Amino acid sequence: MAEHIIELxxxxxxxxxxxxxxxxxxxxxxxxxxxxxxxSGCGKTTTLRMxxxxxxxxxxxxxxxxKDISVLPxxxxxxxxxxxxxxxxxxxxxxxxxxFGLKCKRVLNTYQNDEGKEYTKKERLSKKEIRExxxxxxxxxxxxxxxKRSISTLSGGQQQRVAIARAIVNEPEILLLDEPxxxxxLKMRKEMQIELKEMHRRLGITFIYVTHDQEEALTxxxxxxxxxxxxxxxxxxxxxxxxEPANTFVADFIGESNIFNGTVVGERKVKFxxxxxxxxxxxxxxxxxxxxxxxEDVLMCAPDxxxxxxxxxxxxxxxxxxxxxxxxxxxxxxxxxxESRREGxxxxxxxxxxxxHLMKPKYTxxxxxxxxxxxxTVEFADGEFECDITQLYPGSHIDEEEYLxxxxxxxxxxxxxxxKVEIGLQDVEISDDENAGGTTGHxxxxxxxxxxxxxxxxxxxxxxxxxxxxxxxLWNENDRVSVIVPKEKIKLTLKHAEDKKx
Numbered sequence: 001m002a003e004h005i006i007e008l009x010x011x012x013x014x015x016x017x018x019x020x021x022x023x024x025x026x027x028x029x030x031x032x033x034x035x036x037x038x039x040s041g042c043g044k045t046t047t048l049r050m051x052x053x054x055x056x057x058x059x060x061x062x063x064x065x066x067k068d069i070s071v072l073p074x075x076x077x078x079x080x081x082x083x084x085x086x087x088x089x090x091x092x093x094x095x096x097x098x099x100f101g102l103k104c105k106r107v108l109n110t111y112q113n114d115e116g117k118e119y120t121k122k123e124r125l126s127k128k129e130i131r132e133x134x135x136x137x138x139x140x141x142x143x144x145x146x147x148k149r150s151i152s153t154l155s156g157g158q159q160q161r162v163a164i165a166r167a168i169v170n171e172p173e174i175l176l177l178d179e180p181x182x183x184x185x186l187k188m189r190k191e192m193q194i195e196l197k198e199m200h201r202r203l204g205i206t207f208i209y210v211t212h213d214q215e216e217a218l219t220x221x222x223x224x225x226x227x228x229x230x231x232x233x234x235x236x237x238x239x240x241x242x243x244e245p246a247n248t249f250v251a252d253f254i255g256e257s258n259i260f261n262g263t264v265v266g267e268r269k270v271k272f273x274x275x276x277x278x279x280x281x282x283x284x285x286x287x288x289x290x291x292x293x294x295x296e297d298v299l300m301c302a303p304d305x306x307x308x309x310x311x312x313x314x315x316x317x318x319x320x321x322x323x324x325x326x327x328x329x330x331x332x333x334x335x336x337x338x339e340s341r342r343e344g345x346x347x348x349x350x351x352x353x354x355x356x357h358l359m360k361p362k363y364t365x366x367x368x369x370x371x372x373x374x375x376x377t378v379e380f381a382d383g384e385f386e387c388d389i390t391q392l393y394p395g396s397h398i399d400e401e402e403y404l405x406x407x408x409x410x411x412x413x414x415x416x417x418x419x420k421v422e423i424g425l426q427d428v429e430i431s432d433d434e435n436a437g438g439t440t441g442h443x444x445x446x447x448x449x450x451x452x453x454x455x456x457x458x459x460x461x462x463x464x465x466x467x468x469x470x471x472x473x474l475w476n477e478n479d480r481v482s483v484i485v486p487k488e489k490i491k492l493t494l495k496h497a498e499d500k501k502x
Contacts, residue, residue: 306348
């Protein structure tokens with residue numbers, strides 16, 4: 001059974017009032033190469049900094065070999081960090097850079113006095129010990145013979161290796177690497193990926209690696225922790241993450257994917273793009289699902305031999321394959337193949353059952369807590385929207401004084417009444433006119449689903465509520481927009497006493 005060297009338990013981190021890490025829990029096995037993967041701002045570097053001790057969690061625990069180190073300072077943790085900016089000393093040569101930490105280090109040595117009693121003494125390492133350790137570290141990173149070289153004469157990859165040697169010379173239990181290849185060119189990054197993996201194998205220590213580069217994560221890791229918005233989306237091996245994504249974010253972020261809305265129509269049968277396919281995932285009949293098909297799993301064939309038939313609208317050569325976009329009715333299907341086609345060709349497409357991955361949709365509707373105002377509007381999601389409050393009491397109407405009158409003739413003032421607000425994914429609109437809607441926010445996510453885009457808008461207020469919706473229009477991430485919801489599309493229900501307790 002693998003031994004957990006690091007464990008995070010319900011870790012939450014706020015910077016002032018901003019939630020950065022939201023109740024994260026996972027463990028790292030001893031000797032593992034684990035990668036935190038996600039877009040900028042997802043919380044991966046903050047998580048690494050909390051393990052290193054540079055940041056402290058707001059709540060939760062960080063355990064090292066089962067002991068709580070949540071508030072332990074960095075110098076008392078058996079970890080070393082390699083940063084994207086290598087932070088080497090330009091006035092010191094390679095040997096002096098690697099030896100710098102050792103010269104400051106004190107070790108506890110045991111001696112015997114004249115009476116035979118043992119005593120301990122903290123001492124600096126000898127010059128001989130320092131030289132032996134530095135030479136061993138430089139040998140591990142293939143820089144033997146570089147001891148006297150000036151830092152300024154080294155390439156980016158060599159400087160990176162010096163930074164790694166400086167970290168491993170202290171013999172840490174855990175090596176933390178924060179986007180260490182980010183400053184290198186593409187060719188050098190690919191070479192360093194292989195070298196880092198080999199270095200991990202030779203050292204046998206735990207590597208915790210941070211990157212936003214999916215290829216780096218897939219190439220090097222034993223385990224990948226996919227993060228978004230301060231939340232762990234999925235943990236698994238590179239193969240599991242790629243072949244069995246947990247949700248549309250993971251499917252869209254890791255590699256390239258065709259993502260469609262689908263419906264299960266029978267035992268291991270799913271309908272999407274207007275056709276029924278055999279699949280290997282088993283869901284309830286009539287259940288809506290998200291369908292993920294990797295482009296390399298779409299097979300081209302003669303027009304009448306495919307389940308789908310469409311016209312080639314784009315062909316792009318990608319070096320090792322062609323990326324071919326096919327218009328199938330209102331849907332776009334992306335194919336990756338070593339064979340090419342010409343724009344305008346009509347072709348058939350087939351997808352094997354094991355090339356189709358089904359997932360429960362993460363979003364089926366928008367649900368918010370709201371409050372009725374004195375104007376008979378509803379406040380929710382940092383804004384105010386027109387609504388029909390008569391739906392709260394069947395048979396009711398609004399009188400000339402703006403009171404609600406129930407079917408029994410009772411006159412009610414609903415000001416301050418708490419309600420549940422529900423809005424369908426098809427019922428949200430956005431505008432770049434900030435005064436057009438009931439609230440404003442920024443687009444934080446865009447995923448293409450074959451014939452439409454799924455957008456998420458996060459509101460600007462303290463609550464930071466998310467609106468999820470479908471649109472045919474292409475927007476850009478970070479666009480500032482107003483959110484419009486037609487009055488008749490806002491479904492209201494009274495919050496019951498048990499809801500208020502939750």
